[in-house]
Amino acid sequence: MTANEDFFRERRAAAVFKHGILKRYPVVFASKAGSRVPDRRVIFVDGYAGRGEYDDGSPGSPLLLAQGAASVKEFRNVKGIFVERDPSNFQNLERVLAEYGGDGMSYSLYKGNLDAHVPAILRDAQGSALLAFLDPFGTALDSVQLQTLLMRAGTPPTEVLLHFSVSAVSRLGPVVRKLRVEQREPSDEESKKIVRLNRFLGGDWWQPYFAELRNEDLGAATRIAIRVADVYRERIRQATGFQSVSVHVRMKPEHLPKYILVLFTRHPEGVWQFADALGKAGLEWHEAWRSDLVNKELRKAAAVGQASLFDDDGELSFDRRKYLSSEEPKWIAVIQNNIRRLLDEYSAFRIIDHVDKVYGTTLGSAWIPHLRKAVKSLYASKEITASGVGEFQKEVIQRVARLP
């Protein structure tokens, strides 16, 4: 079974996270950004679209984008553009979209390499708000294409949601250390790996990071890949002016991150809404990895003809209410401390300008109501001036002056 076939067999927890975002964020983008363009035209691009759905029937990214378009069809004019290189995946995608019927969305399908279709996509998207989802296997994306999409002509809102594969970068990158330790020239195979990463990351600037690796430990390579992803985001910011917000996605909480989801946007409101979607998707991810675990146990037990220790109601299954009532107070306390730290740094600030710092480690777990509760309780205890009502993310927050 190839990696491509294996990927679409069933939807695993890490995919649940990205799909949780795709269920929510495109709808918000179409509603907000689509109001700022003529005829309320919005384009959703799925640059590495895949098969459309998984073999277990769960919707893939193209169907989730189509469902998002359907939910705004009364007030937005959404077009989908789907690109897929693999012939068998393309055929399946074509069938799945035709069966779905394009409710609320006209669409175009492009067969082949994304790179070849970017000029046509830019022509189609002229004057429309554009949200592109780039979800390559590993490092298939050329950094030039990302920048071309971000820097397209004109001023319509443009955002890109990128799947940055930490596992691929941490697998390919250590070749640089190997060559340094063994003091030799690369083989053809190794040269290909280096060229691939240069293309994905936009130059050879990443090589010194991996050259410093002390050993072949996967954890160390993963930490370097995460550092490389941070520098990559900063380089894109310098080259294009786009800020970004990102979250690490794992198979289970104790695992190393498999990929980083990054939203490139120019708009603080984009960051604000995206962070909200991350928290809600995080809850679905928790549910998913627990149920992956239960299913694995059930399969193991069935294979040896035993009743499992766990079932759907067993101790491993996920109880949303219990989970939230134990975690929410902790998230709110973390957010309150983050607000206090920001007040030490700036004396006055708006949450919308520091969304990632206000969430801090709760990004991908908490969402807007938790921020609101944190602000309201700081206000109730007379620590801050902002009350947490209405559009509280745009209110200036200051400490309440104390009498000497």
Ligand SMILES: C[S@@+](CC[C@H](N)C(=O)[O-])C[C@H]1O[C@@H](n2cnc3c(N)ncnc32)[C@H](O)[C@@H]1O
């Ligand atoms: C990770 S899968 C996509 C999964 C899909 N976005 C989802 O969430 O349901 C990546 C897909 O990109 C396709 N692909 C790889 N390189 C490509 C390229 N250069 N241009 C277009 N598609 C490509 C692969 O065949 C594969 O179907």
